[in-house]
Structure formats: structure tokens, C-alpha cells
Amino acid sequence: MTANFPIETEVCVVGGGPAGSSIARRLALLGHNVCLIEQATFPRPHIGESLPPSIIQVFELLGVRSLIEAAGFLRSNRARVRWSSTDNSWQSHPGESGFQVDRGRFDQLLLEAAKEVGVRVLQPARVSPPQRQGQYQWLVPVRSSDRHYTIKTRFLVDATGKHSPLSGKKQRYSAATLALYGYWKNTSFHGVESRVEAGANEWFWGAYLPNGTFNAAVFLDKQRYAQIGGDRQKFYEDILAKTTLFPDCLQGKLETPVQICDASSYFTTNPIGLDFIRVGEAALSIDPLSSQGVQVAMMSAFTGSIAVHTILTQPDSTDAAIAFYRDRQRETVVGNQKTAAQFYAEQDIYPATSFWQSRAHKPPIQNLTEWQLNTSLFNLNTRIQLSPAAKLMLAPVIQGNLIEKVKALHHPGLDRPVAYLGNVVIASLLEELVAGQTVLELMQKWSKQQTLPICWQLLQWFWSQHILVPLCP
Numbered sequence: 065m066t067a068n069f070p071i072e073t074e075v076c077v078v079g080g081g082p083a084g085s086s087i088a089r090r091l092a093l094l095g096h097n098v099c100l101i102e103q104a105t106f107p108r109p110h111i112g113e114s115l116p117p118s119i120i121q122v123f124e125l126l127g128v129r130s131l132i133e134a135a136g137f138l139r140s141n142r143a144r145v146r147w148s149s150t151d152n153s154w155q156s157h158p159g160e161s162g163f164q165v166d167r168g169r170f171d172q173l174l175l176e177a178a179k180e181v182g183v184r185v186l187q188p189a190r191v192s193p194p195q196r197q198g199q200y201q202w203l204v205p206v207r208s209s210d211r212h213y214t215i216k217t218r219f220l221v222d223a224t225g226k227h228s229p230l231s232g233k234k235q236r237y238s239a240a241t242l243a244l245y246g247y248w249k250n251t252s253f254h255g256v257e258s259r260v261e262a263g264a265n266e267w268f269w270g271a272y273l274p275n276g277t278f279n280a281a282v283f284l285d286k287q288r289y290a291q292i293g294g295d296r297q298k299f300y301e302d303i304l305a306k307t308t309l310f311p312d313c314l315q316g317k318l319e320t321p322v323q324i325c326d327a328s329s330y331f332t333t334n335p336i337g338l339d340f341i342r343v344g345e346a347a348l349s350i351d352p353l354s355s356q357g358v359q360v361a362m363m364s365a366f367t368g369s370i371a372v373h374t375i376l377t378q379p380d381s382t383d384a385a386i387a388f389y390r391d392r393q394r395e396t397v398v399g400n401q402k403t404a405a406q407f408y409a410e411q412d413i414y415p416a417t418s419f420w421q422s423r424a425h426k427p428p429i430q431n432l433t434e435w436q437l438n439t440s441l442f443n444l445n446t447r448i449q450l451s452p453a454a455k456l457m458l459a460p461v462i463q464g465n466l467i468e469k470v471k472a473l474h475h476p477g478l479d480r481p482v483a484y485l486g487n488v489v490i491a492s493l494l495e496e497l498v499a500g501q502t503v504l505e506l507m508q509k510w511s512k513q514q515t516l517p518i519c520w521q522l523l524q525w526f527w528s529q530h531i532l533v534p535l536c537p
């Protein structure tokens with residue numbers, strides 16, 4: 065091993081999966097000096113090959129849509145689903161098709177796109193735990209096959225994915241789940257659509273990949289797998305044989321040994337600080353049932369890039385940037401937990417064994433009366449006021465490529481503080497309101513700022529959300 069090579073950079077990204085490459089590319093485009101380190105030689109295999117159509121919006125935000133669309137991955141807007149007694153087995157999504165990708169190639173394309181805009185990439189090279197050196201400076205030890213490097217950096221991005229020891233303490237927020245999966249050749253399936261099926265104490269997912277193999281995965285309780293012992297492949301093939309949508313696999317040949325990995329959902333409680341950020345699965349993972357892991361990882365890279373850019377260029381807005389990123393991460397966890405639980409609760413082909421019950425927790429419904437839509441009518445002479453539960457307070461929001469604090473509406477019935485409706489700044493409208501004014505008087509004031517149809521729409525929205533309420537007698 066030769067001498068230690070020093071490298072200085074403003075931002076050091078550890079990990080070249082979809083999250084790492086995306087944040088590195090964005091930060092380079094925003095004018096930062098970025099170095100990325102990836103331990104594997106690409107293309108390397110990776111689970112997570114089914115990407116829903118909703119990811120296209122994220123590709124657009126990151127400027128990689130045409131690159132991915134030109135790559136020739138499989139596309140389908142249909143899935144075969146056997147989950148509930150009301151399913152008719154085929155589910156089609158109107159609009160654009162999703163993708164089934166070879167993750168080796170997909171991740172390589174994203175990393176190349178980062179290189180093209182000036183990101184310096186060390187690969188294959190492995191990072192050991194970085195050390196803080198005084199304020200806002202990290203020393204990152206890196207080892208490649210023939211060299212040691214020490215990278216001195218102002219900002220550290222942890223994009224090391226699920227299994228990295230660098231990624232700090234994590235909290236699980238789902239039942240402990242394992243995935244067993246294998247790649248099959250020469251199966252007798254027709255069509256490229258993905259397949260999802262409920263089992264008695266497990267669920268199955270499968271899809272063709274661009275190289276013609278079929279990935280079939282089964283998701284089950286960690287504890288159950290610990291108890292079976294014995295032959296993993298036999299166990300896997302036996303449960304596939306009992307399914308309706310997957311037995312055709314068994315007509316083909318298993319190309320790889322059956323692989324096993326953790327598929328539980330978790331998050332880190334510390335996703336961002338003054339000089340570091342965690343993106344992608346280094347920060348949180350979601351239930352694979354949604355097939356949105358890559359989308360969520362790339363979206364966290366997008367919001368993360370804005371938070372980092374703000375911290376590096378507008379130090380006065382650092383608190384806002386940190387709060388903004390933390391809030392988006394929390395919303396992702398809460399939203400995913402709720403959606404996954406609803407989906408597990410819809411399974412009604414098999415009895416609700418502990419496998420299904422432990423995943424179908426009904427989310428607690430808080431303040432039900434606050435959350436119901438207000439459908440009572442008002443007329444132009446109704447005297448109104450701002451709900452006592454509504455407050456106008458500063459909240460961090462994205463403004464271009466930065467995060468700033470602006471006045472936003474906080475209300476227990478809203479998922480998050482709202483600063484704009486369309487392009488309308490709502491604080492300035494609500495500040496016009498004097499308790500006891502009639503609806504007509506308020507509309508006259510607002511119509512000096514906005515057209516009447518817009519004023520009317522805004523009024524209806526504030527009313528339905530219980531933000532404007534009848535004046536208390």
C-alpha cells in the first residue's frame with residue numbers, strides 16, 4: 065500500500081446508489097465542489113428493480129428523465145394482483161408506464177450523469193468511519209485497492225444505503241420482515257407486468273427484468289424464518305409452489321442461489337446537522353410493498369440538495385434548512401406507515417393471522433371532528449373569524465434552490481404548514497380578516513389582490529378545512 069493521498073473538497077458523498085449520485089449531481093449543478101466514493105465496481109447487482117410511474121416526476125426534478133427513458137428498460141402500466149377478494153387480478157394504471165430496471169445499469173447511468181457535471185468519483189474505494197476535525201471539517205479515510213486517501217471536507221453526505229455501519233442508530237417502525245428472492249431463467253410467464261400476491265403468512269412480488277430473468281421475492285416474518293432452519297431453497301420453492309401467480313417460475317431454472325435480506329422499515333432520528341446529511345436508505349427505508357424505495361431515495365436527494373445548498377450559501381437560514389429536511393423525512397415515515405397499514409388491512413383472501421395483523425395497524429385517528437370536512441353552508445352575510453386553532457407562524461419552505469422561513473398557516477387539520485395555495489401567499493390574505501366581518505366584506509378586500517373566481521375558491525378551501533369558521537357568539 066502506498067502513501068496517503070490528500071484530497072480537499074467542499075462536499076463528500078459516501079455511496080453511489082440512486083440517492084448518492086442524485087445529490088452529488090444536484091450539488092455540482094448548484095456550483096459546489098463534490099467528491100463521491102463508491103465501494104463497488106459498477107454495474108453491480110441490487111434489489112429494488114420495479115419503479116412506479118410516479119418516479120417520472122422525480123426524474124424530471126433531477127433532470128434525468130430522458131436519460132432513463134432512453135436506456136430501454138422494460139415498461140408496463142399493468143400489474144397482476146391477487147390480494148383481495150374484490151381484485152380482478154389485472155390492475156392497470158392510466159397514464160405513463162412504470163419501469164422494470166436492471167439496477168446495476170440504472171445506478172451506473174445515474175453515477176455517469178453525476179460525473180458529467182463535474183463530480184469527482186473514487187471507485188471502487190471504501191470509506192471507513194469519518195472523523196470530525198474541529199468545526200465544520202471532516203476527515204474521511206478512504207481505501208482503494210492500491211491507495212489510501214484522506215478527504216478533507218466541509219460537508220459530509222451519508223448515502224451508504226441500508227446496511228452500512230456508517231449510518232448511525234436506526235429505529236424500526238414496521239414488523240421485522242425478511243425477503244427471500246431469486247432470479248429465474250426460462251420461466252413460462254407471458255407479459256412484462258409485475259405480480260403481487262398475498263399468501264397465508266407472507267406476500268409475494270415478482271417481475272421480469274431487462275435481461276430476461278424473472279425475480280420472485282417472498283416477504284415473511286423474521287421470526288418464522290429463524291424457526292424453519294434447514295434448506296433455504298427448498299423452503300422458498302415450496303411456498304412459491306402454493307401460490308396462484310408464481311408456480312410458472314418452477315418450470316424454469318433458478319439462476320442464482322436464493323438470497324436473503326432485511327426488508328423492515330426504519331428511520332434514523334438524526335438525518336441532518338450543521339455539517340452532515342443522510343439521504344436515501346441511510347436515512348429511512350419504507351415498506352417494499354409500495355415499490356417506491358428508489359423514488360423516495362431520489363426525492364430525499366433532491367430536498368437534501370436544497371437543504372445542503374442553503375446551509376453552505378446562506379448560513380442565516382441553516383435552522384430553516386435543517387427543520388425543512390427533518391419535517392419532510394418525518395412526513396415520509398408517517399405517510400408510508402399509514403399507506404402500508406391500509407394496504408395490508410385490505411388483504412381478505414386469507415384469515416388475519418399475526419403476520420397480517422401486525423402489519424395492518426389502523427393508524428390512530430386524532431381529533432376526528434377537526435379532520436372532517438366542513439360541509440355546512442355559509443352565505444355572504446355569515447359573520448366569520450379565523451379558527452382559534454389556526455396560527456400564522458414562520459415555517460421553512462423551498463424558494464427556488466434555497467430554503468427560507470416565510471409566514472405559513474399552521475392548523476391541526478393540515479398535514480404540514482401551508483404558505484402558498486397555487487401562487488397565492490395565504491398569510492397576506494388571512495391577515496386581512498377582522499373577526500366578525502361578513503363573508504361579503506372579506507371577499508371585497510381579497511378581490512383587490514386576486515380575481516373573484518380565485519377568491520371564491522380560496523374561501524371554499526379555508527371554510528372546508530375549518531380555518532375560517534362562523535363567529536363564536
Ligand SMILES: Cc1cc2nc3c(=O)[nH]c(=O)nc-3n(C[C@H](O)[C@H](O)[C@H](O)COP(=O)(O)OP(=O)(O)OC[C@H]3O[C@@H](n4cnc5c(N)ncnc54)[C@H](O)[C@@H]3O)c2cc1C
Nearest residue numbers: 079081082083103112114191224225243344345355357358
Ligand atoms: C427486498 C427488497 C425489495 C425492494 N424492492 C423495491 C422496488 O421494487 N422498487 C423500489 O423502488 N425500491 C425497492 N426496494 C428499495 C430500494 O432497493 C432502495 O430504496 C434503494 O436501493 C435505496 O437507494 P440508496 O441510494 O439509498 O442506497 P443503495 O442503492 O443501497 O446505495 C448505497 C451505495 O453505498 C455504497 N456504500 C455503502 N457503504 C459504503 C462505504 N463504506 N464506502 C463506499 N461506498 C459505500 C454501496 O456499495 C451502494 O452502492 C426494495 C428493498 C428491498 C430490501
